[in-house]
Amino acid sequence: MPTDRDKLVVTVGCDSSVSYPSNPRGLAATRENASAIAEEYLRCVDAGAAVCHLHGVRRLESEIQEDGRKLSRLDVDGWREMTGAIRSRSDAIVQFGIAGARLEDRRPLFELAPDMMSVAFNAHDEHFQPDPDLPANCIYALHPLEELRAYATELAAAGITPEVEVFHSGAIWNLNRLREEGLLPGPVWATIFIDWEGGSWTPPTEGAILYMTGLLPSFARYSVSVMSPTEQWRLLSMVIGLGGHVRVGYEDNPYLSPGEVADSNARLVEKVVCLAHAHGREIASPDEARVIIGLAG
Numbered sequence: 001m002p003t004d005r006d007k008l009v010v011t012v013g014c015d016s017s018v019s020y021p022s023n024p025r026g027l028a029a030t031r032e033n034a035s036a037i038a039e040e041y042l043r044c045v046d047a048g049a050a051v052c053h054l055h056g057v058r059r060l061e062s063e064i065q066e067d068g069r070k071l072s073r074l075d076v077d078g079w080r081e082m083t084g085a086i087r088s089r090s091d092a093i094v095q096f097g098i099a100g101a102r103l104e105d106r107r108p109l110f111e112l113a114p115d116m117m118s119v120a121f122n123a124h125d126e127h128f129q130p131d132p133d134l135p136a137n138c139i140y141a142l143h144p145l146e147e148l149r150a151y152a153t154e155l156a157a158a159g160i161t162p163e164v165e166v167f168h169s170g171a172i173w174n175l176n177r178l179r180e181e182g183l184l185p186g187p188v189w190a191t192i193f194i195d196w197e198g199g200s201w202t203p204p205t206e207g208a209i210l211y212m213t214g215l216l217p218s219f220a221r222y223s224v225s226v227m228s229p230t231e232q233w234r235l236l237s238m239v240i241g242l243g244g245h246v247r248v249g250y251e252d253n254p255y256l257s258p259g260e261v262a263d264s265n266a267r268l269v270e271k272v273v274c275l276a277h278a279h280g281r282e283i284a285s286p287d288e289a290r291v292i293i294g295l296a297g
Helices: 031-047 076-087 104-113 145-158 167-178 206-215 232-242 265-278 286-293
Strands: 008-015 049-052 057-058 071-076 093-096 114-119 124-128 137-141 162-167 188-196 219-228 245-248 255-259
Touching: 031 049, 031 071, 031 076, 031 265, 049 076, 049 286, 057 232, 057 245, 071 104, 076 093, 076 104, 093 104, 093 286, 104 114, 104 145, 114 145, 137 219, 145 162, 145 167, 145 286, 167 188, 206 219, 206 245, 206 286, 219 232, 232 245, 232 265, 245 265, 255 265
Parallel strands: 008 049, 008 245, 049 093, 093 114, 114 162, 162 188, 188 219, 219 245
Antiparallel strands: 057 071, 124 137
């Protein structure tokens, strides 16, 4: 008999302003758009998403800074507005993204009490250029063990669960190291990123999925994001069949099929729900997802 743990946790990320800036239906992550973006997330929850991966209001630095990093700067009030709008009408899990921001800039977000916060367990080296006629959006930063230890300690003190971002196998080494040090007790939720271009790239192949999921320790539960417009749905179907969980949305891939941009993020959620049902898996509600992820109890 299937159990609640067999149900599929669907995460959605709605912000394509950096990853797909020419997406005609994407909304810029500005204060003026905060309410409209929140509405987009709410439609996704109605369609079956249990986890809202928020980027809030931010801007990407235009060049590498004196500290050697090129990351996002955050508008905390914009994050507050977007988070409040989602929570006022939904019980969805709120996961704060933008692991590509400085820890000191993200600390004020702790006060907004997200359920989860993304932490990159490998260096950021991302290169977004889906339209060759537009300049690339790039993100650069090291995330050394000292920073990861600080995240683990401070998030635990704030009652926030880390979402471990895994772009390549080195992130799993860091995950295991922090576990050995007692800084990641309990179940760990990891997101594996496939075909996110740049120096942290992992290829969009079945072998890469099997390799990365096979490296995960037994205490880790996982979701997979695939950025490839041509391979996304085939590989996500594979992940669903393997018993893993998935992330979709304009940030990851705005295409329902190659060349066909979805008219909303909710349509992408609806497609993955159909895939899950074809595999015989039900969709986890936010409360069920809390148990599967390890947020409950």
